[in-house]
Amino acid sequence: xxxxxxSRAMAAARSTATALGLTVDDVILLQNSNRVALRLLPGDxxxxxxxxxxxxxxxxxxxxxxxxxxxxxxxxxxPRVQPRLHRRDGFVITLWTYYPxxxxxxxxxxxxxxxxxxxxAAMRTVDVSTPRFTDRVESAQQLIASRDRTxxxxxxxxxxxxxxxxxxxxxxxxxGGDQLLHGEPHPGNLLSTTDGPLFIDLETxxxxxxxxxxxxxxxxxxxxxxxxxxxxxxxxxxxVLAMITTWRWDRGDQLPDGRRLGREWLxxxxxxxxxx
Numbered sequence: 001x002x003x004x005x006x007s008r009a010m011a012a013a014r015s016t017a018t019a020l021g022l023t024v025d026d027v028i029l030l031q032n033s034n035r036v037a038l039r040l041l042p043g044d045x046x047x048x049x050x051x052x053x054x055x056x057x058x059x060x061x062x063x064x065x066x067x068x069x070x071x072x073x074x075x076x077x078x079p080r081v082q083p084r085l086h087r088r089d090g091f092v093i094t095l096w097t098y099y100p101x102x103x104x105x106x107x108x109x110x111x112x113x114x115x116x117x118x119x120x121a122a123m124r125t126v127d128v129s130t131p132r133f134t135d136r137v138e139s140a141q142q143l144i145a146s147r148d149r150t151x152x153x154x155x156x157x158x159x160x161x162x163x164x165x166x167x168x169x170x171x172x173x174x175x176g177g178d179q180l181l182h183g184e185p186h187p188g189n190l191l192s193t194t195d196g197p198l199f200i201d202l203e204t205x206x207x208x209x210x211x212x213x214x215x216x217x218x219x220x221x222x223x224x225x226x227x228x229x230x231x232x233x234x235x236x237x238x239x240v241l242a243m244i245t246t247w248r249w250d251r252g253d254q255l256p257d258g259r260r261l262g263r264e265w266l267x268x269x270x271x272x273x274x275x276x
Contacts, residue, residue: 133208
């Protein structure tokens, strides 16, 4: 978000929490992307705020409640208020438990893998309707097909991304073994807390093979996760790289230095396809 929008989001979070009976003397910006994460003090509440046209907040709230009940290592909603979304001043606000970061022990690859394995095991007990991972791939394919939305993407790179997305979507989609997944369990979505590792940002949950989730984690994590199909994991890593590369060429992309990253990742995709 731009600075002016961040200020408005912070004010909206403060007003919402205060109206719900929570004391808010200070608001600290923790993260800023397409939505902001805020720490509300002194009550230690985590507020997540986004423009209403970019939110799937109700889905995330409902899913978080079910996953916490199933014993998944995910962040919980703020228990002092009703578990629902709030709308104020053009924003959607959700309130979550704030978890102090762990300072006594570094999160290892083995810890990461164990948390992801626990998450997947508990997710297999939850019956919920979610998109398949192929739906997200199709969203990327729509971007590739639209020169209006990706005007700076050259013809050769557009062809490379289109072929990569199409081929790998079909191959991975026919591999079987689908289950409920986090969807984007990258390091930015895993908190190392005093309560142990906890996953956040559940709006990307989807169905697919566990290798799709592992493709978002550091490579060393797969060495500690049992039963990995490494050929499938390689395909998933290239697919995920093609998806995030495509998003960097969206004319509305707000990631800092996104175009440079997009060019670097295109080179990696081309090298991976040529080698394999």
